Amino acid sequence: MTTDQPPQAGRPRWGATGLVLLVGVVVVAVLVGAGLLAWSLTSDDPYVAPTPKVVHPSVDPEQAASTLEAFEKAVRTHDVDAAEALAPEGDDDAEAWLAAVVRNAEKLRLADVSLRYVTDLGTPGSDGEWDAAVDSTWRMRGFDRHAATAEIGFHLRDDGDRVALTGAGSSDGVWPLWLHGPLQVRRTADTLVLVDGSAAEARVVAARARTAVPQVRRVLPAWQQGLVVEVPASVRDLERTLDADKGTYDQIAAVTTSVDGTTAPSAPVHVFVNPDVYDTLKPTGAQVVMTHESTHVATGAWTSQMPLWLLEGFADYVALRDVDLPVSRTASQIIAQVRKDGPPRALPSSADFGTRTPDLGATYESAWLVCRLLAERGGEDALVSFYRAMDGGTALGTALEQSFGMSVAELTQAWRTELTGLAS
Template sequence: MFPGLGRPRRLLLRALALVLLCVPLAGCDSGSATGPGSRPVSVTEREVRQAVAAWSAAPPGALAAIPLEDWSYEVSSVRTEGVRAFARAELRYRLTGYDAAPAGSAREVELARETGTWGVVADRPAPGAPPQLWDQGPVTVERGAHCLVLGGEGQGTGALSAIAAEADRAVPAASAAWPGPWAGKVVVLVPGSLDAMAALLGRPAGEYRGLGAVTTGRTGAGPAPADRVVVNPEGYGQLSAEGRQVILTHETTHVATRAATTAKTPLWLSEGFADWAAYRGSGRTPAQAAPALARAVREGDLPGALPADGAFAFGGDAEALTRAYEGSWLACRLIAGRWGEAALVSLYERAGRESLPAALTETLGTDPPGLTRAWQQELTREFR
């Protein structure tokens, strides 16, 4: 599923945008110097900021296996408690060769004053902020031809190698479906457990139980975001080989289409396109890949409209949610089959910039009611 809150699937889900904040590092040469917002900065605060800046000049040695660059902590506030100080900071970094824009997280750096000098004694997520994978324990790195897989504590090289092989197949499949520009590479995080996954995403574990994977990142134009596909090791492990490949291709397609996706893009189009890319060339029939919708149509419950965005919200009827995903896939499959794959891609690109009626008129020569009727006729033909 594509990023954003309230857009789940039993096996496909995206998660949460990582918002990167940048506050200038303050420095001064007197006790009366000013800091962020031209406020006065005490000598102690200045010394704490300087200590954090010196300490954060490079990633810790324990992270040497992870290809990191542009590592920095930018302090936004400092509080002191006697010989202890706590700096609120934003960690910013890139994964070398994968991130065109920085990833980041809010951190709390703890310092102690010994013999008149401040030194860092701890670095942890800021209160209320999600951790990084390495906060949960040692990280194992597995590289593929088109992917970087980072495994959390307890993940062995065998499982990570298998996921890297699946991601290496997912990237060309996403590129074949989406001819637009994108990095052609994907970063996959494999935490040690469902609870560890939920902690990384800052959400309750129950929201991801039974899911295969989610995608994080920002949507819209601008510098390519630092996307991550986050695997739920419990849900992913329950899937068949085909199911795992569908999951990773779906999520990788979301990474590929990221820059073309905006708040204007209907969820039926973004989710349907990702499933279309995942099933493309698989030979799976609608009856095989959309059993819940097939059952509903045969029982006389033909959908009256394409799935609305609300149909993908958290906490709804699981069967209805499944039908929404299946119907979205079949809508995109219909467009690709009747109007052509290039028309489907063009529709996706235009739907992120303009209204859906305008995008449909310009790319397919139809309107929302016309597309809905064609889709309903296709469902009837396939399932009755």
């Protein structure tokens, strides 16, 4: 702490009034000290000096809302300079992030962008920074029919006479990939790929997305909406993007879900890749995963209530339909399991598809074999009709009878017989 000092023009000269004031100060000091001494001698409690109050910067909602409005405008108009001006003075990282987000928005052709300040998420720290809940909307033009809607955490800072913006993403809520930082973007008429990684990675993922679309349309020709694929930098970034618990996607190469975490029928649905798993796959396996997830997009599977063995098995049927590999490889895990324990007694349950299940790969393979069996029995069109009926709420027994003339028990037995034969 600094204290203003009087001018040093010379030694001070004390007059009568000055001496009285000086004596008064001394007397007051002595009296105060005597009072403390008397208190300490007559009280049973020890004297505790009061804790100094820590003064934190206060939240200014109006200025915060104004800053977010300015950022929204910069994103909408692709004004990098205006965005950079919202960073705290001298904060190069915040400035780079703001510029990157605006460039992402331009490359992704974001539309319907809105950012509305809702409330603070805590008291500002000593550096003046705090998190705010912001109602946000956005849409990827040409691919999303409706805007995503989510409450996103933004990082704000009291920067003197204004509120500055330093970043986004909080421990609670989704964190859209376009708000992470610089992205690689690849676009065709049917595919949009955004990657938090290298240009080489973006080229590879984009090529697989381009391959997946016609593969799906060979089975589902009515699907004409495009495919959006998002690739965060790591599985932990994937969890933060989707507001998922830690470990949820550790075994998963990719997942199809809404971008805003809602189950609203109008919510945009994209494929999200876990690079920690996906990048370890061989080219054929990586393409199967991409086509599998693209099938989920095409069928609106993420909100379906049908049994998971059909939902996942059908997606694998489409993905593996044109793959030239022997079943001994494409079903190697379930074959090994059957050799060890015999065939399962029932079709795979929802619990068998838990993301932390040890034998998850075998479960997916077994579900694929059910759908392959049905296609062999009744043809591909019958399988698609069966899938649609189940998606529409038809009971399993009824849908099986209508499409294949089979009962659930007959399907289960035929599937167990095929598994036994493959394992022998």
